[in-house]
Amino acid sequence: MKAAVWRAGEEPAISIEEASLLPLRPRDVVVRVEASNVSISDHLLLAFDPIQVGWPAPQVLGHAAAGTVEKIGSDVRRVKIGDRVIVTSTPNCGECYFCLHGRPDQCATMVFVGPAHATLSDGTLIYPNASVGSFAELAVVPETQLTAVKTDLPSDQLSLLANPVGTGVGAALRTAPIKSGSTVAVVGCGPVGLAYIQGARIADAAQIIAIDPLPERRALAMRFGATHSIDPAQVDPVEAVLDLSEDAGGMLQGRGADYVFESAAESHAIEQAWAMARATGHVTFSSVCLDMMTAKITFPALPFALAGKTVHSCQYGSLDQRRDLPWLIGLAERGKLDLVGMIDRRYPLTQLLDAMRDAGTRSVIGPTLMPFA
Structure with missing residues (x-):
């Protein structure tokens, strides 16, 4: 797969490289990324040194997406191959203190960086930001960060529901x-x-x-x-x-x-x-x-x-993703929530740096990455 690899302190900060997925963990899911929202927080990371705060590197950024399930781990129960899914950085494990007390937006399994999910051609491990890493053709995501959806809304609109x-x-x-x-x-x-x-x-x-x-x-x-x-x-x-x-x-x-x-x-x-x-x-x-x-x-x-x-x-709006994402989709389908007007530019993977800089300079509202465009 092609992935946008972030190496802090290097120029360019992000390069498009070939990567190979590692063997799938039991509760992980491979998602074909059809659209990924690009936010100002992605731009801010370009000036950030992950090593200083103990984060592993290099990373694949991107923490809000929509796509289709291509492969599932042996213990996955929430989604199946072929499902359309919204991918968020906020998990809902259903087992921690916060999930059990009605606040999955604070789920204890949420992380800034997930475990390595792929390698580069020289064997270097790469890590998904927020356990998503959606600035790539494929993302490997825990099933707890996925919500299967049944809708005709296009993926670029669905990716907005995962973040802004x-x-x-x-x-x-x-x-x-x-x-x-x-x-x-x-x-x-x-x-x-x-x-x-x-x-x-x-x-x-x-x-x-x-x-x-x-x-x-x-x-x-x-x-x-x-x-x-x-x-x-x-x-x-x-x-x-x-x-x-x-x-x-x-x-x-x-x-x-x-x-x-x-x-x-x-x-x-x-x-x-x-x-x-x-x-x-x-x-x-x-x-x-x-x-x-x-x-x-x-x-x-x-x-x-x-x-x-x-x-x-x-x-993340104090949302319970499994309950609330279908509700938000319903608002959009009934014309109460305008998602179309929130997207003013779409970018191929090769123009990711442009998308991040545009988000940082506030020259666009809803920059959306389309890896297969």
């Missing part, structure tokens, strides 16, 4: 379920932010306020359901959100959004997101700061202690 759309819509409807008639603010209108907005629209929010410095992203936000847009480079976004909200009164913060969702990947934006929620409001964070290893976030102590706000950390 699943995260954003899940956050709006599962992590901090929006109540009808609420005021919602979204800080950062990239792919996850636009999915927040779609989730808020589906939840029948009365006001959906989109905040982003890029005019084209604000325009997309309005297209996907926002009722207002704010340019944080021109006005104070916190004050703008407060001005758009009703004053509920009270000793502390009576004005602000009922729900705030953040996906700007900047520590100051996270602090602003907290500040624009009214007392008793909900604030959901899901992005990884660009300076993820050193970023610090501060909140004012008195309102943090007394304003009754609920802060949510959101990993």
